[in-house]
Amino acid sequence: MGKIYVSKQKVRNFVSRVSCDKTDAIEKEYEALLTQEIKSLDAFKRLEEALSEAQKAAKDIRQAGFGDSVLASIPTSEFLIDRMISRCESFYNEPPKTWASICKLLKPFVERLAKVRNARQSAYRIIDEAQTGRAAADALKEAGLDYYTWENRQPEMVLDLSALKGGD
Structure with a gap:
């Protein structure tokens, strides 16, 4: 049985996927930390209590027959946290x-996200400079990022992009 054709685009997609998996994990981690820190603030706890009281009052207004526009316009604490994180x-x-x-x-x-992005750019440079997709995959393997293992992986297996050194 012959070797399977490996295109540069397949290798590029591999690098993109590994990079996205890594950045998604970092983003979830910092969102969880920031959410925890924000929710631990006494001022935010007071804000949540005020929002709860405002929602109760808006429900009373709705029950009185004045519609639900007031209730719909009161933000949730999760919405406010998401806004704070995205603005930051x-x-x-x-x-x-x-x-x-x-x-x-x-x-x-x-800083961790920047390292992942630098490593991704380094990997793309290796791919662009390679003659073929197989040569690119081999070069990435030497640098610590194994396309062949990823191609033959179990669906739940995630590779770590940090093996590849970022930057110039």
């Missing part, structure tokens, strides 16, 4: 003082 991501490079605490928590995760 956009402010990260130059955060205003009011966002300093959340950006400080985010810093190690941003």
